Amino acid sequence: MAEINYSSADDTVLVRAAQKEDMGAFEELVARHRDKVFARALSMMRHEQEAIDLSQEAWVKGWQRLKQFQGDSSFSTWMTRIVINLCLDQLRKQKRRHMESIEAMSEESGGVERQMPAVTVNPTERLERGELRQRIDRGLERLSHEHRTVLVLHEFEEMDYKGIAKAMDCSIGTVMSRLFYARRKLAAVLADLKREM
Amino acid sequence: MKISFPNFMAWLIGALLALTTVAARADAGDMKLEVQLIWATNDKADPNPKHKPIAPEIREKLNQLPLKWANYFEVNKVTLDIPKGESRKAKLSDKCEVEIKNLDGGKVEVALLGKGDPVWKRVQSLPNGDVLILGGNAPNASAWLVAVKRIK
Amino acid sequence: MTEEQQLKLQAFLDGELPEDETREIISLITRDEEAKALHAELKNTRRAIKSSEANVRLPEPREFFWSKIEREIQKLEPVVESKPSVSFFDQLRRLLVPMSAAAVVVIAGFIAYQQMLPVHSTETEMAMADSSAFTYHDYSAGMTLVWLPFPAENDLAQNSAPATIQ
Numbered sequence: 001m002a003e004i005n006y007s008s009a010d011d012t013v014l015v016r017a018a019q020k021e022d023m024g025a026f027e028e029l030v031a032r033h034r035d036k037v038f039a040r041a042l043s044m045m046r047h048e049q050e051a052i053d054l055s056q057e058a059w060v061k062g063w064q065r066l067k068q069f070q071g072d073s074s075f076s077t078w079m080t081r082i083v084i085n086l087c088l089d090q091l092r093k094q095k096r097r098h099m100e101s102i103e104a105m106s107e108e109s110g111g112v113e114r115q116m117p118a119v120t121v122n123p124t125e126r127l128e129r130g131e132l133r134q135r136i137d138r139g140l141e142r143l144s145h146e147h148r149t150v151l152v153l154h155e156f157e158e159m160d161y162k163g164i165a166k167a168m169d170c171s172i173g174t175v176m177s178r179l180f181y182a183r184r185k186l187a188a189v190l191a192d193l194k195r196e197m
Numbered sequence: 198m199k200i201s202f203p204n205f206m207a208w209l210i211g212a213l214l215a216l217t218t219v220a221a222r223a224d225a226g227d228m229k230l231e232v233q234l235i236w237a238t239n240d241k242a243d244p245n246p247k248h249k250p251i252a253p254e255i256r257e258k259l260n261q262l263p264l265k266w267a268n269y270f271e272v273n274k275v276t277l278d279i280p281k282g283e284s285r286k287a288k289l290s291d292k293c294e295v296e297i298k299n300l301d302g303g304k305v306e307v308a309l310l311g312k313g314d315p316v317w318k319r320v321q322s323l324p325n326g327d328v329l330i331l332g333g334n335a336p337n338a339s340a341w342l343v344a345v346k347r348i349k
Numbered sequence: 350m351t352e353e354q355q356l357k358l359q360a361f362l363d364g365e366l367p368e369d370e371t372r373e374i375i376s377l378i379t380r381d382e383e384a385k386a387l388h389a390e391l392k393n394t395r396r397a398i399k400s401s402e403a404n405v406r407l408p409e410p411r412e413f414f415w416s417k418i419e420r421e422i423q424k425l426e427p428v429v430e431s432k433p434s435v436s437f438f439d440q441l442r443r444l445l446v447p448m449s450a451a452a453v454v455v456i457a458g459f460i461a462y463q464q465m466l467p468v469h470s471t472e473t474e475m476a477m478a479d480s481s482a483f484t485y486h487d488y489s490a491g492m493t494l495v496w497l498p499f500p501a502e503n504d505l506a507q508n509s510a511p512a513t514i515q
Binding site for chain 3: 264321326331
Binding site: 030034038048137187 | 418
């Protein structure tokens with residue numbers, strides 16, 4: 001096999017080499033995309049150590065399934081899908097009920113957020129990046145895992161409603177409602193509205 | 198410069214045999230170990246006032262490892278003198294105890310004890326000056342470390 | 350605005366609204382202040398969310414993270430023998446012209462090497478047999494790190510802060 005300069009090779013070359021069991025090539029892919037995979041897991045799980053563990057597991061799964069990667073999407077997208085599926089499995093196992101009962105009630109009643117006036121301030125202009133990130137983190141934590149998942153799949157994975165419905169095994173209508181609810185809730189947190197306090 | 202081959206070989210083999218003898222002697226006999234229980238954290242201070250930051254020397258050692266924590270605090274430190282073939286225990290906290298046996302040839306058997314019984318054990322070479330660190334996760338994204346340093 | 354209109358507005362923003370309904374929503378956004386404000390809010394929120402992952406970094410060094418992955422991959426596959434330490438032998442061979450003399454020196458040198466340095470191959474076998482622990486060696490620094498699956502209980506740090514990850 002010809003020597004590859006891993007650090008300068010593009011992902012396609014590295015993937016091809018890794019598919020032929022070149023661990024050095026796979027290590028370089030891990031180094032390049034580990035932050036993105038971790039960020040995705042952290043968005044889903046809201047727990048750093050769980051996100052690290054699931055990222056690690058995703059990479060091992062990635063190695064196992066590498067020969068199935070055909071290049072239909074970018075390698076990093078393929079990996080983030082793997083980690084999201086692992087996160088979904090983990091969340092189902094954990095059956096977190098922290099906020100779900102409250103949010104389920106809220107949804108059944110028609111959703112407070114549907115009646116809420118629109119937030120007119122653009123948070124990305126008003127807030128410092130660090131503060132914005134903190135507010136978003138806080139907002140994401142307050143969502144149930146179903147609402148958070150819809151948001152992550154739509155905003156980060158750029159999946160369409162149909163794809164999300166299939167991934168989450170629910171109707172497109174449910175996807176739309178959850179996405180709307182999640183966005184409005186986040187908007188309220190970003191604007192520092194105190195209605196939940 | 199021309200050197201006769203037989204003389205060269207005699208010199209080389211002699212030197213290597215001498216080196217072997219010295220090396221073997223250095224690892225034989227009694228051992229002195231410094232065993233520390235360390236709390237690794239990103240918090241700037243340890244809430245327990247009895248715990249002080251670790252010594253710079255061990256800090257430098259830990260910085261060479263791929264560990265993610267910014268700060269290390271000494272919870273307890275014990276020095277053990279272990280004659281060859283014998284073992285000694287170090288009780289580092291209510292729930293952390295290690296037992297170390299001085300084996301032949303500069304090796305140690307390190308056991309982590311849980312309620313007095315070994316829960317994990319390992320044989321490891323520990324030349325003079327080397328450090329063996331055992332670690333595990335602790336609450337709030339921190340970690341516990343047991344550093345075993347051979348000082349003699 | 351009705352619930353249905355709100356969801357259609359969102360679908361319009363996401364590019365998911367059928368074409369025959371798009372005109373209706375555009376008209377709504379143009380003439381209705383509430384719809385206009387909601388459209389802006391959803392757009393701004395979407396922008397804010399997308400920027401939130403930008404600076405997230407995995408809080409473990411590259412080598413440490415990779416070594417854990419590599420170890421798990423190796424568990425999946427048949428055990429591969431650790432590579433022999435060839436560099437020392439190669440260096441010795443370069444010094445010696447006659448092959449018979451080289452064999453004598455290699456043997457003598459190998460004995461001295463084993464006496465002075467950690468028995469690498471033996472320790473590697475032990476680390477692999479002990480599958481609950483992860484081992485990291487830095488021979489040049491004289492350091493060995495063994496990571497164990499035994500988390501400490503709260504009394505180690507006596508930290509009263511709640512365990513939250515922000």
